[in-house]
Amino acid sequence: KTLITHISEGFDFLGFNVRKYNGTLIIKPSKKSQKRFTVKLHEIILAKGKALSQQELIGKLNPIIQGWGNYYSHVVSKEVFCRCDQVLINQIKRWAYRKHTDKSREWIRNKYFIRDGNRSWIFGLEYVCGGIKDKFILRKLADIPIRRHxxxxxxxxxxxxxxxxxxxxxxxxxxxxxx
Known part of the structure; x- marks a missing residue:
């Protein structure tokens, strides 16, 4: 299990890629870790979650997204988070389109996605509880702050x-x- 490599080529350790880019040491999530994460989301959304309701799907995905994001929140991972968010939203769109094959994309967008300020295509639902209007939305990795030690x-x-x-x-x- 020992690998001797030059630091400019980098190495993977505990899901992190440690490498020097132009003399600067940068630690970020490894490609294998990103792939494992997106495959896990794919399994939940399209393999196991075909019959789940929107609320159940959000309930299953949010802890996984938050946990993975927190694990990598102290390294250089903002670009990785944005890429994973893009993959996730595409998987969610596929889930919604497969669930309602006879409906238009505009109908699906109005049913499953909400607008919040400048952001559109937010997977979530609005509800009223005790006269208070609230939203139950899917978390975004890009919203997790990067915290340096x-x-x-x-x-x-x-x-x-x-x-x-x-x-x-x-x-x-x-x-x-x-x-």
Whole structure:
């Protein structure tokens, strides 16, 4: 299982591709991981989900999308997220078109997709519960924020009281990343 390779060729490890591009080290989701993810979505949508309702399909897909996105949210993955979102929306469209072969594409769009601000083709439904209008939509990977790790100073010691102010400032400054 040992592979010796030059860093400019890169290597895959734990679903990440580690490689130097023009002298800059970039870590991003590996091609195998992306393929596994899209195949898993395909199985859920088109193999197992043919008879599912829209709400059930969204309920099955959202945890998978959120989990995969969170795993890769700390590396360079925004372009990968956009590509996977495009594959996902095409699979959803195919699911909807196969479910209603005798209906027009405009009818399918009005039934299964909603508009939200500038975005159209959002797979979801609007409902009213207790007089409050709400939406149940499919998550997008591109909406998951990319959060970078911030290094701790090498001389900082959390057990030394003289560094307490540094750690308090750091905790306040990067609290938004943990939310």
């Amino acid at each position: 911030v290094k701790v100073k090498c001389e900082a010691n959390p057990f030394d009281p003289s560094w307490d102010t540094y750690f308090e400032r750091r905790k306040r400054k990067y609290a938004w990343q943990r939310a």
